[in-house]
Every structure is written in C-alpha cells, then in structure tokens.
Amino acid sequence: MTAFQPMPVTVLTGYLGAGKTTLLNRILSEEHGRKYAVIVNEFGEVGIDNDLVVETDEGVFEMNNGCICCTVRGDLIRIIEGLMRRPGRFDGILIETTGLADPAPVAQTFFVDQDVRAKTRLDSIVTVVDAHHLLGEIDHAHEAQEQLAFADTILINKADLCDTEALDKVEARIRRINPTATIHRTTRCALPLEAVIGRGAFDLDRILEVEPDFLDETHEHEHDDHVASFSLVTDTPLDPAKFLPWIEQITRAFGLDMLRMKGILAFENDDDRFVVQAVHMLLEGDHQRPWREDEKRVSRLVFIGRDLPRDVIEDGFLRCRAGRAAA
Numbered sequence: 001m002t003a004f005q006p007m008p009v010t011v012l013t014g015y016l017g018a019g020k021t022t023l024l025n026r027i028l029s030e031e032h033g034r035k036y037a038v039i040v041n042e043f044g045e046v047g048i049d050n051d052l053v054v055e056t057d058e059g060v061f062e063m064n065n066g067c068i069c070c071t072v073r074g075d076l077i078r079i080i081e082g083l084m085r086r087p088g089r090f091d092g093i094l095i096e097t098t099g100l101a102d103p104a105p106v107a108q109t110f111f112v113d114q115d116v117r118a119k120t121r122l123d124s125i126v127t128v129v130d131a132h133h134l135l136g137e138i139d140h141a142h143e144a145q146e147q148l149a150f151a152d153t154i155l156i157n158k159a160d161l162c163d164t165e166a167l168d169k170v171e172a173r174i175r176r177i178n179p180t181a182t183i184h185r186t187t188r189c190a191l192p193l194e195a196v197i198g199r200g201a202f203d204l205d206r207i208l209e210v211e212p213d214f215l216d217e218t219h220e221h222e223h224d225d226h227v228a229s230f231s232l233v234t235d236t237p238l239d240p241a242k243f244l245p246w247i248e249q250i251t252r253a254f255g256l257d258m259l260r261m262k263g264i265l266a267f268e269n270d271d272d273r274f275v276v277q278a279v280h281m282l283l284e285g286d287h288q289r290p291w292r293e294d295e296k297r298v299s300r301l302v303f304i305g306r307d308l309p310r311d312v313i314e315d316g317f318l319r320c321r322a323g324r325a326a327a
C-alpha cells in the first residue's frame, strides 16, 4: 500500500489578458502522462473561458458566479472536496483565477479549511504578466500588485511584443514588488513544464512576511469599483463583413478603458466557431473548431473595462447581425 500523498494544487493567476489560459492549455496539451483536474473562474455572466480551454479527460469545473476570491470560495471548497472523492483519477489540480482575483484568499483556502488542508498541498502560485501592458497598468491595478506579491513563479509573457530594454524595465518593476520569485521571460507561455509544475515552490513563511494576517479568515480585500463587465448575446448569425470592421473600431475607440474583450461567434454561412479576443487595443481573431451538431449557434461577447458605454457597444453589436442595416 502506498502512503497517502496530498494532491498538489497549482494556482495560475495574472491580470486580465496576461496569458493564463494560454499557459493552462500548454500544460494540458503537453505529453507528460499526467492528468489534471481544472477549475476555471471568470469575471462576467457569460462563461467563455471554459470554451477556450482545450478538451480534458476530467472536464473543466467552472465557477462563474462571482470572483473566486470573494463569493465563490465556498464553491471552490466544494469542488475540491468532490474531486478528492475521486482518488486515482488525476495527479494534480490546476486553478485558473480571474484576472481580477486577489490570490491571497484562494491560497488561504488550502490552509484554513481543515478538510482541504488535510488532502491537498499548495504547490505553487504562478503569475503570468503581460509585458506589453504591465507598466501602464500596475499603479492603478491593486489586484495586479497582489498577484505579483504572492507569486513564487512569474512569467513575463508576451516577450515578442517588447525589446530587451523594455523587458528589463518590467522585470525591475516586478522585483520592487517581489524580490524572490523565480522569473521567466516567455512568448505564448512557452517554457518547460517543470518550471511551473511540481516544484513545491509555495513558501508559507514568505507569504506571512508579505501578509502577516494571511491565516486570519477575516482577511478583507477590495476590488476596483470602476471595473465592470457586461455580456452581449445573440442567436442571429453575425455578418463578418460588418462585425470585423466594427470590432476593430470599438477596440481602437475604447481600447484604453477596455481591459479585456473575448467572444465566441457564429458567422452566417460558416460552420466554424470564430474566437475573437482583445487586451486593450491588441485584437486577435481566428476560427477555432466546427460547431457541434448539439451546440446552439449563439454568439457571445464579454467586455471588461472601466466605465465602458454598454449601450453604444450593444447597439453596434446588434447591427452586425446578418440581414440588418449596418451602423
């Protein structure tokens, strides 16, 4: 009989659009012979992330009812307890938090809840950074600072968008917040998996230095009240000739305040799902995979930003439906 081994848990965090899902998909796609249970939490009423994560044997557990660090901690505990009743099915748990989550309460769950604590071991908090946007954001985004302070491993991602001098500046800023974490520079989160998984890197003593009340359950934190999310949904197919120029225009016009946009779209006369994403003004779009027979061809877009004009954006979006007059 083998001795009981607590289940290793890796928390993937990082500000909006930094590359957490990209890293998660890399971990899940690599040939390593291990199986991971995945928990994804996102900010916004319409779940999109679940659809952007590659297929896994165990499925993806979604928590969309709020921020993982606030209202859904009870859900997190229940999901983990449920997973622990399926021993032998997987080798580790990966948790992707929303870009607006403070990782402290997530990490705290693995120490203050007796049951979870007995069965799991927090292996590492990995923080992904958008090298292109970090310096513009960090002073306004309290969550981004917390995510860096709590990390034991940091990926300075999107290195392809910066020169060495800019990356050095980003690294210097990160070091002011976290002098000890292991830092890697990456493009599309490409790095050997051993750099992020199974390192036993989480160090409670260091965390208690950063946050002396870490183990105190009443620990409070605040979110930026101006950051809000809304979702747009339609089951009428969209006309790409209208939608693509419109979304480019929206991204240009509102890019400064638009922290994140992502969507899964059904275009007219197109059997493939189209995924569109933006982080501020950087926009990407591509076909993903064919719509399945049993899937409703619904277009969903989620916007997260500071004081974005929902009515203007919604009006423009609805005008992109096939057969409607353009804006």
Ligand SMILES: Nc1nc2c(ncn2[C@@H]2O[C@H](COP(=O)(O)OP(=O)(O)OP(=O)(O)O)[C@@H](O)[C@H]2O)c(=O)[nH]1
Pocket (backbone or CB within 6 Å): 014, 015, 016, 017, 018, 019, 020, 021, 022, 023, 049, 098, 099, 157, 158, 159, 160, 161, 186, 187, 188, 189, 260, 262, 277, 278, 279, 284
């Ligand atoms: N140029 C460039 N783009 C990247 C890189 N890594 C990720 N992206 C793109 O950045 C966008 C956000 O990536 P995600 O992996 O979805 O980021 P995320 O942190 O999961 O985003 P949220 O969970 O929505 O906050 C996508 O359009 C990616 O294709 C990179 O290294 N370079």
